[in-house]
Amino acid sequence: MAPNASLVSTVQVRELVRRYDDRAVLDGLDLDIAPGEFVALLGKSGSGKSTLLRALAGLDYDVEGSGELAVPENVSVVFQDSRLLPWARVLDNVVLGLSGADDRGLRSLDEVGLAGREQAWPNELSGGEQQRVALARSLVREPELLLADEPFGALDALTRLKMHVLLRKLCAAHQPAVLLVTHDVDEAIVLADRVIVLDTGRIVAEETISLPAPRSAADPGFAAVRSRLLDALGVSV
Numbered sequence: 001m002a003p004n005a006s007l008v009s010t011v012q013v014r015e016l017v018r019r020y021d022d023r024a025v026l027d028g029l030d031l032d033i034a035p036g037e038f039v040a041l042l043g044k045s046g047s048g049k050s051t052l053l054r055a056l057a058g059l060d061y062d063v064e065g066s067g068e069l070a071v072p073e074n075v076s077v078v079f080q081d082s083r084l085l086p087w088a089r090v091l092d093n094v095v096l097g098l099s100g101a102d103d104r105g106l107r108s109l110d111e112v113g114l115a116g117r118e119q120a121w122p123n124e125l126s127g128g129e130q131q132r133v134a135l136a137r138s139l140v141r142e143p144e145l146l147l148a149d150e151p152f153g154a155l156d157a158l159t160r161l162k163m164h165v166l167l168r169k170l171c172a173a174h175q176p177a178v179l180l181v182t183h184d185v186d187e188a189i190v191l192a193d194r195v196i197v198l199d200t201g202r203i204v205a206e207e208t209i210s211l212p213a214p215r216s217a218a219d220p221g222f223a224a225v226r227s228r229l230l231d232a233l234g235v236s237v
C-alpha cells in the first residue's frame with residue numbers, strides 16, 4: 001500500500017465555480033469523498049445539486065475555478081429516469097458498449113433481482129424495475145464512483161424503500177464511493193455515511209451518520225440529525 005493511501009480521496013474538489021451568465025451557482029465549493037464512502041447531498045431546489053453532479057460526471061465543460069476537480073476515470077451515473085434505450089433488450093442495455101460482457105451483465109441483473117428478465121424490452125418493466133436495470137448497467141462497470149441524481153425520485157414510497165435496501169446491498173458488495181443527490185432528508189440519513197447540504201454555492205452543513213443499522217426514523221438519534229439537517233435547509237419544524 002502506498003504511504004497514506006487511506007488518506008487519498010476518490011473525489012477531491014477545490015474552489016469549484018460554475019456560472020450561468022453572471023450568476024455563480026457553484027461558488028468556491030470544496031468536497032472530498034473517501035474511497036467507498038457514501039455521501040448524500042441535500043439542497044433546496046435550484047441550489048446546484050445537479051450542476052455539481054454533472055461537473056463530477058465530466059458532463060460539463062464550462063466549470064471553472066482556481067482549485068481542482070479530481071475524480072476517478074471509472075465513474076457511473078444514474079438519473080431519475082432510467083435512460084434505457086427502448087429498442088434494446090434489458091441485457092443489451094446493461095452491457096451497452098462493453099464487449100463479451102454478457103455473463104457479467106446476467107450476474108448484475110441477478111444482483112438487482114431481475115434474473116430471467118434479460119430478454120424483456122424496457123417498456124415491459126415497471127418504473128422500479130427500470131431503475132434496477134439502470135443500477136445493473138452502472139455496477140457492471142465496477143465504478144470507483146457512483147453518481148446518482150434523485151434516482152428514486154419518481155418511484156412510489158414502497159418501491160423506494162425496496163430500492164434503499166437494494167442500493168445498500170449493492171454498495172456493500174461493490175464498495176464504490178457514492179454521491180447521491182436527494183431532496184428526501186430521511187432517505188439521506190438512512191443510506192449515507194455522511195450527509196452534506198449545498199446552499200449559496202457551497203457545502204454549508206455536514207453530518208456524519210453513525211446510527212446503527214438498520215436505521216430507523218423512530219430512533220431519537222435519527223430525529224436529532226433530521227432536525228439539524230432541516231435547519232440547514234431552512235425548514236423549521
Ligand SMILES: Nc1ncnc2c1ncn2[C@@H]1O[C@H](COP(=O)(O)OP(=O)(O)O)[C@@H](O)[C@H]1O
Binds near residue numbers: 020043048049052
Ligand atoms: N443550462 C443552464 N442554463 C442556465 N441556468 C441553469 C442551467 N442549468 C441549471 N441552471 C440554473 O442553475 C441553478 C441550479 O440548477 P440545478 O443544479 O439543476 O439545481 P438542483 O439540481 O439543485 O435543483 C438553477 O437556478 C438553474 O436554473
Ligand SMILES: [Mg+2]
Binds near residue numbers: 049149
Ligand atoms: Mg437537480
